[in-house]
Amino acid sequence: MNHQDIDIHAARLVDLPTITRLVERSAILDTELACTRDASIPQNLLLERIPLSQRELYTLVGRAGRLPIAGQFRLKPDNPIARLVYIAPALDENQGDTAYLYLLDAMIAEAGRRGAHALIAEVDEFAPLFITMRTAGFAVYARQQLWGRAPSRDLPAHITPARLEPARDEDASDIQALYCNIVPKLVQPIGLTHTDTGFVYRKPGKRGIQGYIAASEGKNGIFMLPLLHPDILFAEAASIIAGAMTRFKSLDRVPIYICVRRYQDWLEETLIDLGFEPGRQQAVMVRHIAVAVRHATFAPVRHALEAVPIAPPTSRVHEVEFSSDF
Numbered sequence: 137m138n139h140q141d142i143d144i145h146a147a148r149l150v151d152l153p154t155i156t157r158l159v160e161r162s163a164i165l166d167t168e169l170a171c172t173r174d175a176s177i178p179q180n181l182l183l184e185r186i187p188l189s190q191r192e193l194y195t196l197v198g199r200a201g202r203l204p205i206a207g208q209f210r211l212k213p214d215n216p217i218a219r220l221v222y223i224a225p226a227l228d229e230n231q232g233d234t235a236y237l238y239l240l241d242a243m244i245a246e247a248g249r250r251g252a253h254a255l256i257a258e259v260d261e262f263a264p265l266f267i268t269m270r271t272a273g274f275a276v277y278a279r280q281q282l283w284g285r286a287p288s289r290d291l292p293a294h295i296t297p298a299r300l301e302p303a304r305d306e307d308a309s310d311i312q313a314l315y316c317n318i319v320p321k322l323v324q325p326i327g328l329t330h331t332d333t334g335f336v337y338r339k340p341g342k343r344g345i346q347g348y349i350a351a352s353e354g355k356n357g358i359f360m361l362p363l364l365h366p367d368i369l370f371a372e373a374a375s376i377i378a379g380a381m382t383r384f385k386s387l388d389r390v391p392i393y394i395c396v397r398r399y400q401d402w403l404e405e406t407l408i409d410l411g412f413e414p415g416r417q418q419a420v421m422v423r424h425i426a427v428a429v430r431h432a433t434f435a436p437v438r439h440a441l442e443a444v445p446i447a448p449p450t451s452r453v454h455e456v457e458f459s460s461d462f
Contacts, residue, residue, distance in 0.1 A: 172354025200235030
């Protein structure tokens, strides 16, 4: 496949039917989105976002040879980290990945043009796309596992939900301090996953925040990502997570998912106690984007010298007084 066979561009209204067909077989690379909305991405989301890509979502579509292909990433105006949303169609095991490499390159270039410093994707470790992402220059920064629980408001009798409060603007510094204490420095720059809300836990008698639960709710499920201080006991961790679960009225209608990063895997026993079952294992992959450096434009030295007026030399010999020692 040569460059003449590649045509990938920013999505236009005329591309909407093609994208609608493609996303039905897409690979979702945003775990929060996959857990809370339709895996195929609802058509109303496409209708809202494609013409207004300046808001947050940017969609690329085109053909690589005979294969129609599309991808989307999310970039908030105040955040230099872009997140891949989906690639469509999903890469099959026996399929060549050349077209996907061209698409990823186009998305990386577009994200960089929009001001992003890095592009992040959450990829199933055993998916064919994992190898393709590594070929495209993505590196694994963290591992995570998704845990799921069937719809139910019933909790184990020995677990009492803790009292949690919605996160407020004034909690930002305490949440950041907790984040820096828990998350390894290598992973810190990629930040938390985007969520709609969050809940904080303050241990009685202690200053600061000992727990933070980032959460989102959609028609297909509830998604949570916990950050709990290592000093918290196992029984206390179960109460904190149960307290976050009970904040959602749809708990008995939709499944709930908890994403556990490897540096928080001590929570696994707690999740089993709460009735969760282990699900997909994923890699958080990051592709750093080179930022363009603007160089100043200098005029040639010859032109600069020509612009300087030249005065005739003058002699100042008569102003010099010689010492009698010479």
